[in-house]
Amino acid sequence: MMEKGLQLEQYLNRQWACSCGKTHATHLKAVAIRPGAVNDVPEILKSVGCARPFVLYDETTYQAAGALLQSALEGAGVAYTAYILPYAEPVPDEKVLGQILFNFDAACDLLLAVGTGTLNDLAKYVSFKMSKPYAVVATAPSMDGFVSSVAALMENHMKVTYPAHVPCAVIGDTDILKAAPMEMIASGVGDILGKYTCLCDWAMAREIEGEYYCPELVAIMRQAIDYVVQLAPRVPARDPEAIAGVMEALVLSGIAMAFAGNSRPASGSEHHLSHYWELQFLAQGRKAVLHGIKVGIGTVAVLRMYEWLFARKIDFEAAKAGALAFDEEAWRERMRALYGEGAQAVLDLEAATHKNGPEAVGAQLNAMAEKWDALQEIAVQLPPSGEIARILQLLGAPVAPQQVGVDEQMFADSVVAAKELRNRFGLLQMLFDLNLSRQAAQAALES
Ligand SMILES: [Zn+2]
Ligand SMILES: [Zn+2]
Structure with a gap:
C-alpha cells in the first residue's frame, strides 16, 4: 500500500499568511524523498540554477551514496567536482573547515553535501560563508537539522552554534536511507x-x-x-x-x-x-x-x-x-x-x-x-x-539515562x-x- 506521506511540497515556494498573525515561508525550494530519489538530483540542481556542484562526502557517506550519486550525475551529463573528507567520522572543527576550503573548486556554484549531521553542518557553514547555495543528499534519517538555519561546529574544542542558511534542496533516497545503521534511524525517530x-x-x-x-x-x-x-x-x-x-x-x-x-x-x-x-x-x-x-x-x-x-x-x-x-x-x-x-x-x-x-x-x-x-x-x-x-x-x-552512561x-x-x-x-x-x-x-x- 502506498502512503500519501506528509506532502511537504505544499509548504515550499509559497508564502502563507497564517491565522497566528505571521506570514510563514521557507527558503527550502525542493524536497525529494522516495526510492531512487538520487536520480532527481540533476533535475533539482538545474531547477535551482546550479551548473556545477561541489560534492562533499566523508569516507562513510561516500561508501553509502557515492556510486549511486555519481552514476546519476554522470548519466545526466552533469559536470561536478567531488571531494571526500579523509575521515570516517569527521569532527566539524577548524581543521576540517580548512580542508574543505583548501579543496573547494571555485568553478563550482553550489555545495552538495552527502551525509547527515556533521556533513550537513560543515556544508551549511562553508557555503554560507562563501555566499553559495547548498543542497543535501541525506544518508541517514537521524536528526532534524537538515533544514535548520544554524550550523553546530566545534571551535577551540567547544561546541558553538553559528548562524548560517538553509539548503535549497533536500534529497532523501530511501534506497540509501534504509541501509543506514539502525541506531541512526532510531535517533531520527x-x-x-x-x-x-x-x-x-x-x-x-x-x-x-x-x-x-x-x-x-x-x-x-x-x-x-x-x-x-x-x-x-x-x-x-x-x-x-x-x-x-x-x-x-x-x-x-x-x-x-x-x-x-x-x-x-x-x-x-x-x-x-x-x-x-x-x-x-x-x-x-x-x-x-x-x-x-x-x-x-x-x-x-x-x-x-x-x-x-x-x-x-x-x-x-x-x-x-x-x-x-x-x-x-x-x-x-x-x-x-x-x-x-x-x-x-x-x-x-x-x-x-x-x-x-x-x-x-x-x-x-x-x-x-x-x-x-x-x-x-x-x-x-x-x-x-x-x-x-x-x-x-x-x-x-535505550529509554533510561543510565543506559547511555548518564x-x-x-x-x-x-x-x-x-x-x-x-x-x-x-x-x-x-x-x-x-x-x-x-x-x-x-x-x-x-x-
Ligand atoms: Zn502560524
Ligand atoms: Zn533534535
Missing part, C-alpha cells in the same frame, strides 16, 4: 518523538508567559509525529515507506522552525536535557551519543515528570516562599560547578533575563496557580511515557541546570519555580 514534549512546553509558555504560539504549526507537527508513531512498527524491517515517513517528518520539523522563526516547534525540555548531557560528555572527553537517541531518552523522562507533576497537589504558597528565598550567589556557584568553562554564558543569560529571580518566578507561580486546570488539560494530551518507551524499545533504542547525579543535575542554556519557559522552569526539580528527577528515574 527519537528526535521526532521529542516533539510531543516540546509542543507541550510551547503550549505551557503560551499560557504562562503569553508567548507567541501557532496552533496551525502545532497541528502540522502533531500530524507528523502521529504519522511516525503509526509507521514505527515497520521501521525495524527497514520498510522504505516507514523510513521515508521518518525522513519527511524530520524535514518538516525544520520547515516548522523556519515558519515559527524559532525552535519552539521542534525543541523543548527534552532537547535541553540532551544538550546538557552532550556538554558534560564533551567536557569529560567521552564519546558522544547520537542526538536523537538522547532526545528519545529525554522525552521519556520529561513525559514521566509531566505525569508526576500533574498527579500532585501543588502547594503554591510554599513555592512562593521558596522563590523569595532564592539565593542568587549560591545558584551562581552551583552553575560554575556544573558548567565549568561554559558557565559564563549561563550567568550572562540570567543577568540579562532574571528568569530565576523572585520577581519572575513569583509571576510565573501566580499564573500557574490561576491556570493550573488549563495547564493540566494541556498535559493530559501527552501520550503515556510507557507508550513512547515501548516505541523506542521496539527499535532497540548517571543519577548527572540526570538530577540536568533537571535543575539544563534549562539555563536558553531562556525558554517549559517543564524544567515550572519544576524550578515549584522547587520540585529534585523530586521530579527522582520520580523520573524510579518509574
